[in-house]
Amino acid sequence: MTQLHLQDALPNTSFQLDGHADDWREAIRLAGQRLTSSGFATIAYTDEMIAAVEQHGPYMVIAPGLALAHSRPSPAVLKTGMSWVRLVSPVEFGHAQNDPVSLVIGLAAVDETEHIDVLAMLSRSLGDQSKRAALDNAQSPAEIRSLLTN
Amino acid sequence: MNIVCVCGMGIGTSVLLKMNVENAASSLGVDADVQASDIGSARGSAQSADLIMTSNELAEEIGDISVPIVIVNNFMDVNEIKEKLQAALAS
Numbered sequence: 486m487t488q489l490h491l492q493d494a495l496p497n498t499s500f501q502l503d504g505h506a507d508d509w510r511e512a513i514r515l516a517g518q519r520l521t522s523s524g525f526a527t528i529a530y531t532d533e534m535i536a537a538v539e540q541h542g543p544y545m546v547i548a549p550g551l552a553l554a555h556s557r558p559s560p561a562v563l564k565t566g567m568s569w570v571r572l573v574s575p576v577e578f579g580h581a582q583n584d585p586v587s588l589v590i591g592l593a594a595v596d597e598t599e600h601i602d603v604l605a606m607l608s609r610s611l612g613d614q615s616k617r618a619a620l621d622n623a624q625s626p627a628e629i630r631s632l633l634t635n
Numbered sequence: 636m637n638i639v640c641v642c643g644m645g646i647g648t649s650v651l652l653k654m655n656v657e658n659a660a661s662s663l664g665v666d667a668d669v670q671a672s673d674i675g676s677a678r679g680s681a682q683s684a685d686l687i688m689t690s691n692e693l694a695e696e697i698g699d700i701s702v703p704i705v706i707v708n709n710f711m712d713v714n715e716i717k718e719k720l721q722a723a724l725a726s
Contacts, residue, residue, distance in 0.1 A: 541643035541674060542692035547651060547710035555647040557673070581691060582708040592647050601650060608651050612711035 489565060491630050494603045498523045499568040499591075500626040509543070509552075509578045509586070510535055512570065516554045516591030519568030526593040530561035534591070543578035546586055551611060552578060555592035565599040567592050567607075569629065571621070587621070606633055638669045639680045641689040641697065645673030648690075652710045656688055659717040665724065686723055688716075 499519050506512035517531025533556035538545060546552045568591035575585035590607070594600045610616045610633045623629045638656055642649035649671035660667035672680040677697050681687055687704045689697070694704050703726075705719050 537643055541696065544643060544690040544692040545648060547648055547690075548712065549709065551711070553647050553651070555644060557644040557646055594646050597646055600646070604647070604650055605654055608654055608711060612655070612713060 489599055489603050491603060491606065491634055494566045494600070495569060495626070495630060495633075496523055496566075497626045499525075499566065500629070501568075501570045502624075502626075504570045504572045504589075505574070506572055506576050509538065509576050512552070512572060512576050512578075512586065512589050513538070513554045513591075515570045515572075516568045516589045519570060520566065520591045520593050523566055523568065525562070525564050525566035525568075527561045527563065530556060530559070530593055533557075533559060533561060538578070543580040543584075546578045546580035546583040548611065549583045550575065550585065550587045551583070552586045552589045553592060554589050555594070558595055558597070562593045562595050565593065565595045567600075567603065569626075636665065636667050636685040637683055638667050638686045638688060639677065639684040640669060640671050641674055641677040641680075641687055641693055642671070643674050643693065645671055645676070648710060649673070652688060652707065652716075655710065655713050655716050656720070658713050659720050662713075663717060663721060663724075665720070686720075688719075 504515045520526040534554045570589045575587040640649040640652040653671045681702045
């Protein structure tokens with residue numbers, strides 16, 4: 486299994502730090518556009534991520550203010566990678582505890598294993614409240630990557 | 636014990652939950668084999684499980700099942716997972 490590096494999984498083209506969305510669908514579209522810009526997925530994957538929420542509800546809002554938008558490996562996924570969209574104004578996903586969402590992380594995965602290491606790195610950082618606050622205030626993709634790796 | 640973490644797709648949310656459940660179990664000194672599963676195969680995976688951990692929305696979608704279901708609100712909060720795991724073990 487090839488080791489996926491953060492720089493490859495979350496390049497500058499994957500970030501939008503001042504996103505504007507009126508609702509959760511638009512928020513997921515922004516995350517999908519960044520996955521497309523980075524060459525991780527086609528635009529069809531955006532519709533698959535939206536369909537996943539329509540089908541299963543807002544369970545992807547996994548922590549206060551944080552949605553992990555994703556679908557499953559499909560022809561619309563070109564490479565494993567992620568996107569990072571910070572919203573200027575948070576939006577409601579309809580989650581009972583964790584609304585409103587201010588950070589949408591998009592995930593495209595070609596299989597069930599390649600993204601695991603990067604996901605573990607995210608989990609360690611986002612579970613730490615002081616680090617989460619630093620990530621919310623970071624000014625550049627490089628600063629965010631550095632916070633995630635240290 | 637066997638724990639199954641369930642999410643809609645089986646590759647993102649449930650994998651994150653699996654990592655944090657493993658952390659929580661090891662800090663409680665519980666010997667746990669933790670699997671991630673998508674909702675479509677959850678009822679099948681549940682047959683060999685002692686415990687299912689998932690979100691509120693998906694717990695409703697799984698429906699009636701003989702295995703206890705633990706609902707987690709914050710998948711990133713190892714303390715919440717630890718408390719709920721401990722409560723489930725005690726019951």
